[in-house]
Amino acid sequence: MCGRYVxxxxxxxxxxxxxxxxxxxxxxxxxxxNVAPTADVPILLERAMDGDGAGASGGGEAPDGEVRRxxxxxxxxxxxxxxxxxSVGSRAFNARSETVAQKPTFRAAVRxxxxxxxxxxxxxWKKPEPGAKGADGKAAEKQxxxxxxxxxxxxxxxxxxxxxxxxxxxxxxxxxxGEDAWVLSTSILTMAAPNMEAEDPLLAELGELHDRLPVPxxxxxxxxxxxxxxxGSAEEAELLVDEVCAQAYGVxxxxxxxxVGSAVGNVRNNGPELIEEPGEVQERLL
DNA sequence: CCAGACGTTGTT
DNA sequence: GTCTGG
DNA sequence: CCAGACGTTGTT
DNA sequence: GTCTGG
Numbered sequence: 001m002c003g004r005y006v007x008x009x010x011x012x013x014x015x016x017x018x019x020x021x022x023x024x025x026x027x028x029x030x031x032x033x034n035v036a037p038t039a040d041v042p043i044l045l046e047r048a049m050d051g052d053g054a055g056a057s058g059g060g061e062a063p064d065g066e067v068r069r070x071x072x073x074x075x076x077x078x079x080x081x082x083x084x085x086x087s088v089g090s091r092a093f094n095a096r097s098e099t100v101a102q103k104p105t106f107r108a109a110v111r112x113x114x115x116x117x118x119x120x121x122x123x124x125w126k127k128p129e130p131g132a133k134g135a136d137g138k139a140a141e142k143q144x145x146x147x148x149x150x151x152x153x154x155x156x157x158x159x160x161x162x163x164x165x166x167x168x169x170x171x172x173x174x175x176x177x178g179e180d181a182w183v184l185s186t187s188i189l190t191m192a193a194p195n196m197e198a199e200d201p202l203l204a205e206l207g208e209l210h211d212r213l214p215v216p217x218x219x220x221x222x223x224x225x226x227x228x229x230x231x232g233s234a235e236e237a238e239l240l241v242d243e244v245c246a247q248a249y250g251v252x253x254x255x256x257x258x259x260v261g262s263a264v265g266n267v268r269n270n271g272p273e274l275i276e277e278p279g280e281v282q283e284r285l286l
Numbered sequence: 287c288c289a290g291a292c293g294t295t296g297t298t
Numbered sequence: 299g300t301c302t303g304g
Numbered sequence: 305c306c307a308g309a310c311g312t313t314g315t316t
Numbered sequence: 317g318t319c320t321g322g
Contacts, residue, residue: 080317081317082317082318104317104318104319108317
């Protein structure tokens with residue numbers, strides 16, 4: 001699954017990597033090595049220019065029918081339109097691919113508002129084997145790992161694009177007060193992790209790490225996933241979800257993972273040192 | 287009919 | 299144990 | 305996801 | 317908004 005990740009790139013990098021999309025004018029991104037639910041994160045979405053043609057963000061006129069990729073900032077944790085409070089989103093930062101087309105919280109978004117969430121890598125906490133003991137004889141503690149694209153030097157190289165959803169929400173109180181306070185929010189899809197016995201060693205590692213996997217998009221799947229327009233039915237949405245899940249392990253097999261220090265557990269800690277492998281000395285001291 | 291939930295993870 | 303905040 | 309709070313009255 | 321449980 002995915003409940004914590006790294007996104008330290010500049011918006012300009014994401015524009016380049018995502019394929020010439022226009023950054024939202026309001027886009028302000030701070031490097032973040034410890035992105036947690038409720039944080040503001042960049043998302044990539046496609047929008048069909050229609051009607052007034054007055055492009056609201058970042059780039060002047062566009063003829064009707066043109067599809068644009070745009071980078072926006074969203075709150076991580078999808079807030080459905082009917083929510084009474086923003087906090088509803090803090091428990092919807094992942095959406096199960098198996099049920100996303102049926103769940104009240106996600107089903108409208110999966111038909112009409114799909115996006116891609118760029119990450120440089122994500123964290124996963126591996127549970128100790130039951131009864132496992134640490135060096136001190138006490139119960140072993142969960143171990144955080146950093147999962148990232150192979151060969152990605154820190155701050156360079158490819159990013160992972162996770163399949164995501166977005167939704168717009170207006171605070172009922174703001175609405176009553178006649179204010180124009182809309183919140184864009186997002187969620188990341190998950191699926192079953194690869195089997196621990198998988199032939200591909202990296203997939204086997206992922207299977208041992210956790211039983212859920214955030215769904216990564218290859219270039220082709222991303223193009224399909226982002227296509228704007230409302231899908232005709234929940235069944236149609238399920239087919240598209242199945243399609244992207246079918247290519248996910250192929251993308252994930254190009255990842256690598258490494259153990260990192262326990263500091264990442266606390267969201268107050270934030271810096272490039274979080275993704276460094278702890279040295280042996282440090283490990284002994286822990 | 288109204289009231290209340292609407293989610294994921296993991297653990298037992 | 300369970301919920302909220304980051 | 306993990307960490308940290310989990311309560312009241314009243315006062316600054 | 318829409319579904320489920322009572």
